[in-house]
Structures are given as C-alpha cells and as structure tokens.
Amino acid sequence: MSESFKALMASAVGERDYEVSFKEITEDDLPDLPVLVEVDYSTINYKDALAITKKGRIIRSFPMICGIDIAGKVISSDDDKWQTGDDIIVNGFGLSETEQGAYSRRQRVSADWLVKLPKGLSPRQAMAIGTAGYTAMLCVQALEDHGVKPQDGEILVSGATGGVGSIAIMILAKLGFSVVAVTGRMEHQDYLKSLGASDVIERGELDRDAKAMEKERWAGVVDCVGGKTLSTAIAQTKYNGTVTACGLAGGFALNSTVMPFILRGVKLIGIDSVMASISKRQKAWLRLAQDIDLDLLEQGITDIDFNDVPTACADLLEGRTKGRMVVKVN
Numbered sequence: 001m002s003e004s005f006k007a008l009m010a011s012a013v014g015e016r017d018y019e020v021s022f023k024e025i026t027e028d029d030l031p032d033l034p035v036l037v038e039v040d041y042s043t044i045n046y047k048d049a050l051a052i053t054k055k056g057r058i059i060r061s062f063p064m065i066c067g068i069d070i071a072g073k074v075i076s077s078d079d080d081k082w083q084t085g086d087d088i089i090v091n092g093f094g095l096s097e098t099e100q101g102a103y104s105r106r107q108r109v110s111a112d113w114l115v116k117l118p119k120g121l122s123p124r125q126a127m128a129i130g131t132a133g134y135t136a137m138l139c140v141q142a143l144e145d146h147g148v149k150p151q152d153g154e155i156l157v158s159g160a161t162g163g164v165g166s167i168a169i170m171i172l173a174k175l176g177f178s179v180v181a182v183t184g185r186m187e188h189q190d191y192l193k194s195l196g197a198s199d200v201i202e203r204g205e206l207d208r209d210a211k212a213m214e215k216e217r218w219a220g221v222v223d224c225v226g227g228k229t230l231s232t233a234i235a236q237t238k239y240n241g242t243v244t245a246c247g248l249a250g251g252f253a254l255n256s257t258v259m260p261f262i263l264r265g266v267k268l269i270g271i272d273s274v275m276a277s278i279s280k281r282q283k284a285w286l287r288l289a290q291d292i293d294l295d296l297l298e299q300g301i302t303d304i305d306f307n308d309v310p311t312a313c314a315d316l317l318e319g320r321t322k323g324r325m326v327v328k329v330n
C-alpha cells in the first residue's frame, strides 16, 4: 500500500449532516484524474470557512477533502499539458464542492484546472493571494474593461479588512486609484490605510436603506458584501461608473431600482472566480504577479498550522481575522 498522509475531510453523518476531521489517506483514496500534485500551500477563504464550520451549504458530495486553493508542484501527469516539476496553482473549479480539494498533501486534479505559477511569485505568496486575491483582480480588471480610470474619481471597496477587500485595496492603490475602504471594524483603519486606502468609512454609512439615487461619489466599486451596502453603493455611483459585485458577506438580497442604470448609465458587473476560463485566470494571475506590492502582501500574512485550520475558519467567520491566512499543507 502507498504511503499515508493527512487530509482534512468532511464525512456524511446520516442524510443531512456531516462532520469535519483529519483523516489519514493514501493516493488510492484520491480521485481518478490525470495530474498528481504535491500540495505545498493552501489558504483559508470565506467559502472554506463556511464549509468547515458547516455554516454554508458548500460541500455537495461526501466524503470530501476540503479547501478550494492549491499551490504546489506536479508529481506526475498523464496529460502532456503538464510535466513533472511544474509549479502550479488551482483555484475553485468545484474543489471542496463537487471535486476533492486542497487540504491534503497530495491531490489528483484535471489538467484543465491548472494555471502556471507566474514568475516572481512563490507558492506561499500565491496562496496569500488565493481565490480572494484572484477574485479581487477579476474585479479590478472588470473596472478597467469598463473604462474606469484613476482620474475618474474614488473607488469604493467594501468588506475591506477581508481577503478580497484587502487585496483589492492593495492593487487599486498601486495602480494609482484613490480608494475608499468601508469597514465594520474602524479599529483597523490604520491597517487599511497602510494597504493604500486614502479614506476609511464606517459600515453603517452604506449598510442602511438607500434612496433610489443619492449624491454621486464612486467612479467604481468592488463590493464583497452585497445586501444594503451594495444597494447604497449603486445609488451613489457616478455617471457611467461601474460596480463589481463579487460577495455576500453581508447578505445576498439586492434591493435597487432601475434609476442609476437608466439615468446614470451605471453598470453592475457580476464576478465569478469559480468557473472562469483558464485564459481569464492566466491573465489575472500574470497581473497579480505584476500589480501587487509583495512586501505589503508579506506583512499581511498570518501563517496557520495545518492542524489549526478548523479554528482559523471559525475565527474568520467571527470577524477575528484580517488580511490573508496561509496554510502550509506539506
């Protein structure tokens, strides 16, 4: 029998429940997919926290190895797109939902899910970015694709102390945008300014019932929280501005009117990282290697021991973390 290794797994309990625990598994327990990878690092995203704490319906089949992000090396490949020793990243593509995930020293994945680790990034830095940072970049690229430029005015970033928000601030500030961070944790305003926010506002300023249209302020928005914050941000977006919606940390409802869209030409762009095409991912990762201040990224990393992932997941959902957590799996 092949050597055993540790994996963080969700196992069904009866028809409707599951439990998450560390299990010893072997390569025989991995799925029948062509690329065997050594998982060096992973991270903890909002979705990982929902899955592991059982607070969200993320996992669709059991038993499931949790974890949506992998940075590692190809051990062997039955598909010639990939060779032994290639440094790779996998984000999403159903990992920890319908496909076996990252919290395992080894994993087998489809050859179509992998992105080359861009030059200039270490696997640890790639996981400090993770799905959260890659999603932040998809939001920034959507703003750019819709013509938003630094000279157009301020960009609002909500859920600012979180993974997506904190990296969006870093990228936008490096690109020369003036960034306003909205947070429920004003005690972290110095941290948000150190990432590049020029102003920090309290969550309550947006998390309230909005009028159909309010005073124009934002040239662009990166919204990670949804709900009333997103409705207010739309109502305050300037003529021709663009709002990117990627998250629901504050709620999935959206109450708005058509007014900002038909009178100000506001654009609301949905962002999905999970099933984005490989070419979109590759472009986003190349930009991440180029447009992130790596010293700043390093300063914001919290290293999490593999054994402590369940506790860190609970901390994330309780608002006890900020920035990005990196997990050394191997």
Ligand SMILES: NC(=O)c1ccc[n+]([C@@H]2O[C@H](COP(=O)([O-])OP(=O)(O)OC[C@H]3O[C@@H](n4cnc5c(N)ncnc54)[C@H](OP(=O)(O)O)[C@@H]3O)[C@@H](O)[C@H]2O)c1
Pocket (backbone or CB within 6 Å): 045, 046, 047, 131, 132, 135, 158, 159, 160, 161, 162, 163, 164, 165, 182, 183, 184, 185, 203, 207, 224, 225, 229, 245, 246, 247, 248, 249, 250, 251, 271, 272, 273, 274, 316, 317, 319
């Ligand atoms: N579309 C996609 O493909 C994609 C990819 C990645 C993530 N996401 C989603 O994006 C969101 C953010 O992800 P993340 O990884 O950044 O999560 P995170 O690290 O947990 O950050 C979420 C942030 O949202 C704010 N927040 C939390 N509860 C809130 C509430 N009740 N009302 C308003 N704000 C609240 C907090 O920031 P402050 O304390 O600073 O306010 C928190 O730090 C999640 O909903 C996640 O599912 C979507």
